[in-house]
Amino acid sequence: MDKVDKNKVYQIIKVAKLYYEAKLGQEDIAKMEGISKATVSRLLQKGIDKGFIKVYIDYQMESVSRLENKLKQCFGLKDVFVCPVTINMEDIVLRDVCKTLADRLERYIQNNSVVGVSWGNTMNTLASEIQKMSVTNVNVVQLNGGVPKHTISTGATRIVDTLAAACDGEGYLCPVPAIVDSKSISDVLKNDSQVRNVLHLAEQSETIIFSIGALTKQSILFQAGYFKEDEYNQLFLKKAVGDICSRFFNIYGEIVDEELDQRVVGMSFEEIKKKKYRIAVVSGENKVDATLGALLGDFPNVLYIDEKTAEKVLVKYETLKLKRTL
Known part of the structure; x- marks a missing residue:
């Protein structure tokens, strides 16, 4: 200088x-x-x-109780937090939702336990909000493979490393792609000793944390090279609305492609549903259909969501109910 x-x-x-x-x-x-x-x-x-000045707003958000109660009533959720939208800017709303979950994580995590996590853009934002916790000896394990097929980073390691450090535990990665070319390759990888140990550890978790991905070509799965354009278009034709841990479902929470689902290396929906706390963190009005599909599929039982997305999910739910009765 x-x-x-x-x-x-x-x-x-x-x-x-x-x-x-x-x-x-x-x-x-x-x-x-x-x-x-x-x-x-x-x-x-x-x-x-230049990063010399860092502005941090430390305010305890309060859930929008009207929407919180309605979501619990409609979907039988254990816990819901609807984050108010104070500024209608996508990045700020996402950060507010993730900060709220980060501040409340300790209520779902016990000492000497295992926590499973997915990865993606939302989970990266969550990682940036996690602070040191009072719980200790918590092992954090990746729920599905996170190695990209392109040079773009999936950021899969960040949430594992950050949460493990915050809980004085160890982090365990699933060092394989999320989706492979065939069921036989998936089976071989699952039987590799390192991958098998990671998946076995994930099965021991009582708490899992995941984001809900929308079916869009801006998604990290598409950007990381897991699909060619025509393959992704097939998911649209099969009426997929989103994914959790790289497993795709429709608006009713049903798997849309059994063959594709068998190629995923990671925790199954059946295993996900066994967990005591299944925490979904979601923000963005482009995720309304994906969130509704996840709720109707009974994948999360704890939901952290922003006010505008929650409102639209409930409207979509009422519309869907009406259509089914006609």
Whole structure:
């Protein structure tokens, strides 16, 4: 860094300290430093952009009780948290939902236990919100394979590593692709000693945490190269609406392609349903059909969801009920 750069950084730090620590207004800082108020504002923004300033809003969200109670009533869920939408921006809403779950995770995790996790964009966001917990010796295991077929990262290791560190435990990855070319290959991989041990450990979990994937070509499964375009189009034709742990289902929670399902390396829906806490974290109105399908399939019994998505899931549910009675 040259002298000019250093001077600029020092100016950013000084203005930031005056504003955030000394609690001076931007106009007062401008007079003190002999600069314009607009320059003060720009320096503060540069401090944020460069990572010198980190703004963290620590507020305890309260669930939208009207929607929470309706979701429990309609789907027999053990626990629901409907996160209010304060700012209608997708990334912020997702972060709020994930932070809420991260803050409440300890109620679902015991000392000396095993927790199973899926992976994906939502789970990566959840990982960024997890803080140190009081529970200890918790082993965290991946529920399905996470090795991509393209160079794009699935981020599968992040949630495992982060949660294990937060609980003073060990992390266990499933070091194979989520979906392979045939059932015979899947069977061989499941019998590999390392994979078999990971899947056996996952079976011992009482708590599992997963996201619900929407059927979209922006999904990490498609981006990671698990499907060619025509193969993915076939899922649309078979009326798939989403996936959990790389297993695809329709709006009624039924598997849409048995042959594809047999090629998945990971926990089955039957095994998922045996768990004491099956925690789904979901955000985004593009996931309404996928969330409803998951609920009708009885995959989650604990749900963390945003207000707008929850509202639309319930409307879709009432519409679906009406159609079935006609």
